[in-house]
Amino acid sequence: MRGLRIAVPKGAIFEDALRALEAAGLPAGTLRGNGRRLFHRAGGVEFIVSRPSDVPVFVEHGAADVGVVGKDVLEEQEPNVMELADLGSGACRMVLAAPRERAGRVRRAIAHAEVVRVATKFPRTARRYFEEIGRQAEIIELHGSVELAPLVGLSECIVDLTATGTTLRENDLEVLDEISRSTARLIANRGSYRLRHAEISSLLTAMEGRIVGG
Ligand SMILES: Nc1ncnc2c1ncn2[C@@H]1O[C@H](COP(=O)(O)OP(=O)(O)OP(=O)(O)O)[C@@H](O)[C@H]1O
Numbered sequence: 661m662r663g664l665r666i667a668v669p670k671g672a673i674f675e676d677a678l679r680a681l682e683a684a685g686l687p688a689g690t691l692r693g694n695g696r697r698l699f700h701r702a703g704g705v706e707f708i709v710s711r712p713s714d715v716p717v718f719v720e721h722g723a724a725d726v727g728v729v730g731k732d733v734l735e736e737q738e739p740n741v742m743e744l745a746d747l748g749s750g751a752c753r754m755v756l757a758a759p760r761e762r763a764g765r766v767r768r769a770i771a772h773a774e775v776v777r778v779a780t781k782f783p784r785t786a787r788r789y790f791e792e793i794g795r796q797a798e799i800i801e802l803h804g805s806v807e808l809a810p811l812v813g814l815s816e817c818i819v820d821l822t823a824t825g826t827t828l829r830e831n832d833l834e835v836l837d838e839i840s841r842s843t844a845r846l847i848a849n850r851g852s853y854r855l856r857h858a859e860i861s862s863l864l865t866a867m868e869g870r871i872v873g874g
């Protein structure tokens with residue numbers, strides 16, 4: 661049987677994921693400075709490096725046994741995987757935001773149940789939020805730089821992640837509402853969790869000892 665295969669997301673939580681895996685005794689450091697290489701085998705385990713939003717896809721289909729992914733992505737995709745642990749890192753908030761000088765107008769439009777245009781990388785999360793508050797929205801899906809949309813009239817507001825607040829501030833956007841909070845999670849394929857139970861639970865135990873706030 662091949663070694664346990666672990667999906668690591670590139671981007672914002674790449675470095676924290678490597679640190680958590682290294683702290684659990686895995687040779688994840690091999691992924692650092694390894695250029696464009698996406699598949700690594702080291703110390704009896706395998707690592708794949710994917711786009712953050714693709715981690716649950718690899719794990720759900722069993723192409724990876726476990727993976728690290730933001731809770732925001734799990735809430736958006738609702739993949740059929742097991743969520744094993746909150747790693748505490750990658751803390752950010754999913755918010756509704758609008759241009760500062762038009763924030764009042766957008767607030768009133770939502771309060772009066774007018775249809776507002778919302779740009780987002782998280783269409784299901786945005787739709788669910790507007791359903792929960794009983795308001796209507798036209799969702800415009802983007803794949804990045806969402807903050808740009810209300811600045812050029814593509815939308816009136818956005819649903820996006822904020823961490824330090826720098827991106828919102830530099831684009832003169834203001835938070836209207838907090839939708840949820842997110843941190844990085846360790847997830848597992850359901851079949852792998854049964855078949856590789858010993859390996860996955862010892863990884864979980866080793867990682868849990870190092871979890872931020874755990
Ligand atoms: N500024 C941030 N600070 C801390 N964590 C963040 C920040 N932005 C996003 N995250 C967390 O890191 C995860 C990956 O975000 P990142 O911005 O690297 O990927 P992405 O470009 O959105 O992914 P994809 O390419 O799959 O669309 C997010 O799902 C979220 O959980």
Ligand SMILES: O=P(O)(O)OC[C@H]1O[C@H](OP(=O)(O)OP(=O)(O)O)[C@H](O)[C@@H]1O
Pocket residue numbers: 672803804805806807820821822823824825826827828
């Ligand atoms: O509050 P801050 O610390 O500024 O971080 C928030 C930004 O980080 C993420 O963007 P990312 O860098 O992934 O770029 P993207 O716009 O392409 O998603 C997120 O989508 C925000 O744009």
